[in-house]
Amino acid sequence: MNLLINVITVVVVIAVIAVLVVVPIAVVGILALLLAVWMATTRTGRQAWSVTRVGIATIPQRLGSSSVIVVGIAGVVGVLVALLAMGEGFRQTLQQTGDADTAIIMRGGATAELSSGVSRDDFTLIAQEPGIVKDAKGKPVASPELVVVANLPKKSSGTDANVEIRGVGEQAFELRPNVKIAEGRSFKPGLRELVVGKGALAQFTGLSVGSKLNLANQQWDVVGVFTSGDAHESELWGDVETVSTTYRRTGYQSITVRLTSPEAIETLKAGIAADPRLKVDVKTTGDYYSAQSENLSKIIRIIGIVIGSIMGIGAVFGALNTMYAAVATRAREIATLRAIGFRGLPVVVSVLLETMLLALLGGILGAAVTWLIFNNYTVSTLGSNFSQVVFAFKVSPALIASGLKWALAIGFVGGVFPALRAARLPVTTALREL
């Protein structure tokens, strides 16, 4: 009989964790609401509510051991949310860089701009293809671009890191309206001038407006700072022809164009496919940049979940200890309740509810601390063009919600076994115990 109950308990525990992982937080809220309705309307529910109130009222007497649950779970949720926020920040930064209205054209088979090459002739041909927006003067909105990598010392470590220098065509700013000059002015075509992204400015030394930079043994002037809110902020921009001559390149690496509508991508693809001279791939920038973030954000997510799980297991045992101790100290009181007619269910619900409330408190605490410290915290890593991509942690409401679900799951596992013990304690022995 005992074995059967234990097996059922384990199955229920696994089922509850699975449900918590799968359902959105709104469903958890609805379940909580249903619980409240049950407590207010039925007899057993009201019993459960009064037992829970007694339990919660005695928490101040066990402040030390109750804080084990709160702090333990705050630690798990804090670390989990912080790691997931790092992956999310990276994904968002890259995803925002692209959209469905612009397309990037690279050589067939190339996975990143650095391994692509497009000739000047190709650019002339592609710019005339259908589906590309024309500006007021009737020129297609297309920017031939060249990416090179330079070594610059990083502020944080003082050691050299790779920074991406993007040579852009004259239409680049019209193509990407989110790129705005925040300080100074834009570069002049034909001059060795650069504008630096806000992220690059923050990560590397010697990039402030007015400073001089030695790139490929030539002197360049920093004339402005731009913001864009996406991955381009990690880059330095200059005139594509000047970059090309400095680095002795004959062609470009990619062409970015603005489409007349998201559907025009098909028109453009068909047009390019029909021209046998062109061996290039066309993708929306949205697709291109999403693919770039996929690998790293997946790895960070897995690491976050593995670390969170190990910490979560530790926290479960902490919660078990606390709640077993709580049930033990209240054994007589619980036995008295049962002796005067309370059933097992209200007792189980009360212990479980108490643990889960403490867990929820811990989850909120952990998420709040993470939000305060890490939201918009800026870091950088190596991107697919072999250079630094600056991004900020994003502690989004969805991540906080999933952190809280973890907290509730840990609270449930930590509470259910002590709750069952409380309900199954033989009344007579418990009453006799000191």
Next chain:
Amino acid sequence: MKYFHLVWAALFRRKTRTLFTLLSVLAAFLLFGLLAAVRSTFDAPPSAAGVNRLVVSSRISIIQSLPQSLLQRIQSVPDVKDVAYANWFGGYYQDPKNQQQMFQIAINPGYLDVYPEIVLSADQRKAFESTRTGALIGEAAAKALNLKIGDKIPIKGAIFTNKSSGDTTWTFDIVGIFKASEAKMRGIENQLLFRWDYFNEGRGFGEGTVGWYIAQVDDPKHSEQVAAAIDAISANSDHETKTQTEEAFNLAFVKQLGDIGLIVGAIMAAVFFTLVLLTGNTMAQAVRERIPELAVLKTLGFSNASVLGLVLAESILLIVLGGTLGLLLAQVLLPALNAGSGGRMNFPPIGVSTWITGLVWMIGIGIVVGLLPALRGMRLRIVDALAGR
């Protein structure tokens, strides 16, 4: 030591509680062990011992190449034993997703002499030297992509166009499968090495340039002066070089991935803080419910100091026991993780230094969490304690 059984008995007075606390400590130190391994891969990327290699790359940036003519001049620098050169390729086999699975590098045959950690049979090496389109593949990559000797593999997507195929497709013949000499070097088994001369003749641009040189120095003491001498060759030219030891080169690369040390440190701070609170609570409970027993001990003649020592020993024992089990578990898990990843992850085993840091942390945490309960036990007055006041 003669009180060991007393401490042990006290520790397991409440079996469930101690067991749960031990499991919490175990989880914390399992994480400590795993994260220490992650950190050490980033602090010191694995390299073969006693090879004394210098990496000569362009000072301008990693993507800039160097003229092949430098080879002779580097070779003539005193104390340089051997020079090899290589070129990064950056394509993929079948699917762009396989890019991480197999890094391709164009090498000159001498490269294999400079990299003794590449273990290859003599006849396979001969086949490589006599087949222009020959390629060597690491065992891990061969397994993951299901390739064997005799296969023809098309690699595409690299920046280099192939004159003979007209696009970026290059076809290689696998003539050998190599292994890493040491388990910690298994990362190199994710490489495809092919001949630089074949590559150089076919490439659409940049003929006669190489990505980087590897210079082997006869004695590590000469590394610094040799590096300076190599850089002096191309000083003030348009292809200035930057020469550094292989360790420094690798370290600079992984540093760019991010500040892993800071992330690991922050996680461990959160874990240990929680652990102190959790075990502190257990110890406080354990002492609280044992006050009459401690009073009896004192009645029997145990001094204040020995009661303090007993309680402290108990909390240290609790943490060291759980922590050791956690580190042992990490030690077992790491090779399993490495094996499971098919050579893509290569965490070093938990070293002596990790064990020592771990033990210092265990004893430190044991003292911190045991101190307050121990002081309480030491200060209790026998009469009050026995009376239950």
